Amino acid sequence: MTKFMDVHHGMEGITADQLHQAHQADLAIESDENVHFESAWADPESGTVYCLSEAPSADAVQRVHERAGHKADEIHAVPLSV
Amino acid sequence: MTKFMDVHHGMEGITADQLHQAHQADLAIESDENVHFESAWADPESGTVYCLSEAPSADAVQRVHERAGHKADEIHAVPLSV
Numbered sequence: 001m002t003k004f005m006d007v008h009h010g011m012e013g014i015t016a017d018q019l020h021q022a023h024q025a026d027l028a029i030e031s032d033e034n035v036h037f038e039s040a041w042a043d044p045e046s047g048t049v050y051c052l053s054e055a056p057s058a059d060a061v062q063r064v065h066e067r068a069g070h071k072a073d074e075i076h077a078v079p080l081s082v
Numbered sequence: 083m084t085k086f087m088d089v090h091h092g093m094e095g096i097t098a099d100q101l102h103q104a105h106q107a108d109l110a111i112e113s114d115e116n117v118h119f120e121s122a123w124a125d126p127e128s129g130t131v132y133c134l135s136e137a138p139s140a141d142a143v144q145r146v147h148e149r150a151g152h153k154a155d156e157i158h159a160v161p162l163s164v
Binding site for chain 2: 003005014015016019020023039040041042043044045046048050052076077078079080081082
């Protein structure tokens with residue numbers, strides 16, 4: 001398993017409730033792909049959302065996000081962390 | 083105080099040790115600006131590094147990073163998180 005940071009653009013004006021619902025939608029189906037979404041952070045002004053996950057692959061992360069209705073624009077493996 | 087996610091590009095091949103040293107350099111001077119760098123994640127392949135911090139402003143985050151020798155390419159306030 002590896003940690004991934006994925007990035008969504010175009011979510012200008014996202015609200016706390018919308019972020020919560022999107023995260024819950026991921027959590028509801030993530031186990032199908034052996035993915036776990038740990039945290040997400042959102043900047044409503046620039047419309048940027050960052051999601052930190054642990055997953056077997058970037059494709060698995062994207063499949064969960066896609067099924068939940070919010071494909072990621074970027075997905076980076078982040079094997080190093082402090 | 084607000085949480086910020088900042089992004090560094092161009093760090094292809096960054097090692098665990100280099101990430102650790104960079105983070106330590108931030109931690110050593112962060113209190114001068116009332117900033118706290120909580121976590122950082124790195125993708126040596128794309129050269130992308132993400133840093134999560136809590137700070138009074140984006141400028142304060144950049145001043146610490148700049149003095150530590152690694153200016154950020156992007157800094158986003160992320161007032162929303164899950």
